[in-house]
Amino acid sequence: MTIFRGFLIIVLSCVAFAGAGLAIGYGLAVFVPNYYRSVFVHGREPGFDPIVVGIGQGLTQGSVCGLVVGCVVVLATSWSSARRSPRAAEFPPSFGQPSGFRQFDRNPEADQGRIFRGRISGG
DSSP states (O other): OOHHHHHHHHHHHHHHHHHHHHHHHHHHHHHOHHHHHHHSTTTTSTTOOHHHHHHHHHHHHHHHHHHHHHHHHHHHHHHHHHHTSHHHHHSOOOTTSOTTSGGGOSOHHHHHHHHHHHHHHOO
């Protein structure tokens, strides 16, 4: 995954979730205006506009949710593609040896007995 593609996924996720949050906040403010009046301390004051509050709450909460979801999607996609990359298959695990040690060894089976014999038997 490229950096541009990851950034695009995060931005589009933010925009989509912000739009959904805006719609939900606006819908709550229009159909149930007493919800925002009861949630906020100054909701009963004359200058309180539940529609503006609903739009603001929906946008902020939706964009934060979209940011989190987008980051999780990018992280999961990057981790999954890194695990399937051909580079990961070049260096298979080699019994606790540093990766890349056995790639230069011409006869790894014969050398492995020599390496581990001293450690296991203690001498």
